[in-house]
Amino acid sequence: MLPAVPAYAELAAASNFSFLRGASHPEEMVAQASRLGLAALGLADRNTVAGVVRAHMAAKERRLPFHPGCRLVFADGTPDCLAYPRNPSGWNNLCRLLSAGNLRARKGACELRLGDLLEWGRDLSLALLPQDVLEDARREAASAALQRLRAAFGKSVRLAAAFAYGPLDAREIAARAAMARIAGVALMAINDALYHEPGRRPVQDVLTCIREHVTLAAAGRRLAANAERHLKPAAEMARLFAQYPGAVAETLAFAGELSFSLEELRHQYPDETPASGLSCQEELARLAGEGAARRYPQGVPQKVRDQIAHELALIAELGYAPYFLTVNDIVRFARSQGILCQGRGSAANSAVCFCLGITDVDPALADLLFERFISPERREPPDIDVDFEHERREEVIQYIYAKYGRAHSGLAASVITYRARSAAREVGKVFGLSADAIGALSGSVWGHSSANLGEREARQGGLDIADPALAQVIGIASQLNGFPRHLSQHVGGFVITRDRLDAVIPVMNTAMAGRTQVEWDKDDLESLGILKIDVLALGMLTCLRKAFGLLAERYGIAMTLATMPKEDPRVYAMIQRADTIGVFQIECRAQMSMLPRLKPACFYDLVIEVAIVRPGPIQGDMVHPYLRRRQGREKVSYPSAELEAVLGRTLGVPLFQEQAMKIAIVAAGFSPGEADRLRRAMATFRRVGTIGAFRAKLVEGMAARGYEREFAERCFRQIEGFGEYGFPESHAASFALLVYASCWLKCHYPDVYAAAILNAQPMGFYSAAQLVRDAREHGVRMLPPDINRSAFDALLEEDEGGWRRKRLHPAHAGMAADIRSRFAVRLGLRQVTGFGEKDAAALVAARGEGYRDARDLWLRAGLSRGAVERLADADCYRSAGFDRREALWQARALAGAARAALPLFDRTGSSDPQREEATTLPVMPAGEHVVQDYRHLSLSLKGHPAAFVRDRLAAAGHVFCRDVAGAGNGACVRVAGLVMVRQRPGSAKGVVFMTIEDETGIANLIVWPKVFEKFRGVVMGARFVGVEGRVQTADGVTHVVAGRLEDATRMLLQLSEAHGLATGALGVAGMANADEVRRPVVEQRARVKPRSRLARLIVDTPELRRELRQDMERLAKPGEIRKALPKGRNFR
């Protein structure tokens, strides 16, 4: 008798972590299983458990019994096999099994054999999943495997069968039943689901085509015949397996054997038992005590003493001591190697961390309270990210491997997902669209913001939106958006475990030799409470370390982040003038336009400055209220007394992520755990469709407590923004210290800072040309690279007469007393395009008394002819008395093969340059020298190209960029200059922002869409433009609203004699990193939802766009961003 209501557990469900096979997210599978009322769900992806944590978290929410498992796919002809751990030991075995398969295959593959399963199959429940057993060979192979598994593992082995609606299903299942009977194992019904509902068949077919590199039209029977591989309810399964009722019941027996839950993996902190014999907590207390004595040589203040004791108590309560010791050890190692580093994150801004030296942010200075960041209720693992110099991070990584061993440490994964653009490209290919149409669809240059791959974009690409095929492409591409594509290594997230790592999480090879990574990403690890430390690379730390080095070497000043003079009012004065080109974080134009309004005057103001120009506060519409209150134009008030405690430091306006979370707790009655789930749901809103519920709960919760609905909505939007680009106070504080340090150096030692930042390239925001220009405006003498003077890096050189006030740009006149520079900066050979560090070292080593000419350099330094030529192109032979053409003529004559014979005795006679017939070359005009400098050095110290055509510009009525602001609001002006940046924020308005530069400064242009369409070719194609437009001044920022644009590039090209022949001579040299035409904006930006307030605000402040990107690069967290960026971050 069948039970009236049959029960069924699906144990062969795959998610889209079965890459290019599964067509539903793990969360969707769980949600559907729960809706269908399945007794349990097991997730079994192909040779991976990458998706189980997501499914586990979703199942927990829905209270659906969930079993993590894996579908083992063998390389030796053994049929697929489902494997589920029965207990923790089974989980360890499964992980070891997958690790073994992963490590013997190249990255991304897993090579398993039946022997592996026999070795690691204990404590696993198995179900063999043979295909086509009607075929003799396959049936025999399957029978043999079944017999061996049965012999090894007994009753825990099953034979699975699915009803696939194939031509011979009934016979197939009968054959399997017979096989099971013979082998003495139970037959188990499965559905072998690849998606949660039949509507995903098109997506699955498209994935198949992507995998097989074929078009839909050509895929034929590689596609599934029907849409049956979706989750089905128990009743349907019972109907299909009506002849085998035991098979359906067997699923419950199978699931009943599985008692393992991922929850059991918690608390995997590495063993940090101190050598001293103390407990971890005691050791931490001891180290903190010692550190405090070091930090406060005059005696530790009672307040700090209390704070440390308080924090230690909290740490003891939560059991975090080993974690702090781990971080401390890594930081201690870096310090011992002279590697500059700094911690940030929730646990980093504590008195304990300050005393340990993990961070140099004095908690007293910033009024940072440990409890604000650590929530005892949530019991989440503490979060400390450590930034290291980007050039030396690898040393730290190798130390971690060496200390904990490969068996206990590995990199976190980063799940690379399809983005709208990549999805459109792949789907377009599968539909057989022409390369041309695909290009238009996935438009790389200002085609569209990828979030809304819509009509406008399609039409722009010449595609007909009414075409049903195109509608399908767009529809499927948007479903594919967010699908995982493969696993990659996280940029710096280290997983360290107490037990063997490969028994806790499967490990796999990475693209880089000598590194292994795990299968879970940072969210997964965080969800399970597994220790992860972010070891990140930060360019600014490299810059600061180099600056400290130069300061010690040339000025005899030993300085560190900790000993730097604090709260220097002159530094704040400079910041308030927005004289911040090249410093950390506050260098972009969005920040620079905020500085004069915010007028930071103390360290905490910098913390706010760092956090405020970000999507969270902007989306939540919090920036302007804060500014008004700051400027005293609005009264500071609090929505309620209880929120005063939360918002007191920010004048009643929530600016930080922690505040938003606190509001949810205090004002909307969320539990701390709920608040955290809310934040996480925001970050992954695509995967979990529960945003609506959270929104209702927050808004209604706040309304019920008497808050204004409008304020509640704003809070929600802000949390939304934080979810996307979370920027907590704890991180802002650490960054603010680097902001201050870089500003201090730039303020007092612009020579040191200029050399250091040039030597830390590529980093930041501005091109070398702009940094050099800024240094010169601060009175620093810049000297060109030269074969007899330069090293690879920029050097400080004695400047006869020292720093001179008269060189200071009038705008910075107020700084004359602050600048303590004495040296000139000699540009390094790193500035020479295509010239490598090794060649530079060889050149310096063999220099001796100096090189006479190109031939001498070539003979003695042993450089290739190409390298000698590149130095000539960059005009580096001036000290030897040759200009670039003469040097090039010499370099050209060097024959690569002859060198070995030459130094001793020159037998080639006429080939000796001294004796060959004299050849005169045309003299290069000065203007062309400048253009060539731009091309080969990406900057010129000889002059600005615009200066050489100034006569003609003036004759045509063009004024200097410097004079635009003075022309007055509404005046009509003409200016011309080199194009530095073109940006068009992804909004319907389509306004283009350009920055141009001439010999006197820059001018910011606004191009409205109508004008843009008319002069599109000029905006997109010109390197040097002339503009006629109206001056618009607001809030101290001046723009020229373009009415007419003109491509004046030819004018520059005529500087070179070969005008018309040497097209493109200028290349993209000197153009800022931020230019979007040359370097389309990273797709990530599109995660800002369309038509959000942010999008609108971005229209008003274009720099924001750039800022968002910079954030992501600086924080360097999501690995995919790195991937998406073109190689080399400088235009050369």
Added chain:
Amino acid sequence: MNAALPFAPNLPQACAAAPEARAVRAGDPAGGGDPARRYLSLHLPFLSTDRILRLRHGPRWRASPPQGPMPGRPLVVAGKRDNAMRLVALDERAGRAGLSVGQALTDARAILPGIDVAPEDARADATLLAALAGWCDRYTPLVAIGGADGGHDPAGNGAGRDHGLVLDIAGCAHLFGGERALSADLLARLFDMGFSARAAIAPTPGAAWALARFGGRETVVTAAGARRALAPLPLAALRLPAETVAGLGRLGLYYIGDLMMRPRAPLARRFGRELLLCLDRATGAVEEPVSPRLPAPALSAERRLAEPLSRTQDIRILIGRLASHLSERLKKAGQGARILDLALWRVDGHVARLGVGASRPLADGPAIAALFGERLTALGDDLDAGFGFDMARLSALETERCEPAGQDFLAGDSGAGDNPANLAHLIDRLGARLGIANVLLAAPVDTHRPEEAERLVPAADGAGGAKSGREGKTPEQIPGPARPASDWIDAPARPLRLLARPEPIEALAAVPDGPPLRFRWRRALREVAAAEGPERIAGPWWRGDTQTRDYFRVEDRKGRRYWLYREGLFGEAAAPRWFLHGLLA
């Protein structure tokens, strides 16, 4: 038989290829610009776009534009270069709008969103250029394609192709009223045919090439004026590698004159002897070989006849002779012919050509002769011998390695069985008579859709399998990929042949997906005794077909077996419809 055919002495001409090694004129190597030498270089800067626009608007589109001076949107041709789509050709309007060859297509679109983009088709361009070269025969028989060294890429960025011809017009210009008149006539006729072209005449191919592309008004240059005419031209006019032009430019040397006035040894040391060779070839100091246009056939046999032949049976005998001669050469080379060409020169100057293709490499004389025999039979009286043919050449245009073992099976026509050689022979014979494209075979198609699972393909492609693509058929034109014959769906589940189209039936079945209990087909009610299924086959959704079919194999009480299906899933379609799709054995 020999006596009846007065053959002239044997003049077999087997060209051992390497045509580029041979100068068209084995003339005196004296350089210095022989005043007797005259070359016309023809440059077709818009060949690719002209080809496309001629197709769209007819060949006279330039002479009488459809609407306005340039119809349609600016046209560019894009092709893949270094994994990116780049512009490889532009029409005049696109050029004026600021686009340039070598530019990335995305950049071009950014500048000019409305451009009309056509895919690159280098083969079509080459075919067209060859046809133009053939047409230029009217001026001189000595026409070379390309500059002198074939396809050259003056842009140096690997993006565009230079299209041009070189005509050796020494001694024939007077027939057209002088060089300028010849040039004007040529350009005018080309314009009427829809091509924009430039021409220049000079004593060396190099100078003519340079002037046609970079010269100003002066397009006819004498030997004495060559150096003066070349001096102001940019260095790219010397057909130098782009890297060399750039290297010289960095030294301030931009024009040909800049090189002429400087010492040669230092230049050669820095830029190689090639540089001076290019210069000398242009000025005429060094002779430049010009390649003949048509590549010689791989192998051929030729007879010149003292007395013209006109009777068909004589021609057959002649063919037999030529075939056996060719056969010897083929066998010696271990090759078999795949494409054969017979040219018969009529005494009045007309040339009759017969081409045949073989589905398998042929080296056997009688077999080759038989193929032409079939063609002659098919032609009947259409082969107009007029006053007779005085020369005949049988050429193997395309050959392949031939396995000699295969020949044994061709001995007789008997024993037509499963022997693939016999099938191939049959296909050849049918093909020779009916046209090879008309002989078809069924081939499997990889698709779930039963009615689309096979299609007819040309037998020469299907059976031999080797020569696909010869008919210019690309896989994209075929709805599904052809698969090897072993790839037929082999399930016992499907009938060998399906009905021409599924026939509607009335059926009664259990929900949701049970087999019919009885059904009515062609008015007869059939009671189902046994059934298997359903096999569920969903439609190709990307073609807009989302109907799902459930197929059943059923057997009625009389033991007759049917393959039928229900269209639409239970709950998906309002009233499911039933069809009979085929009969099972």
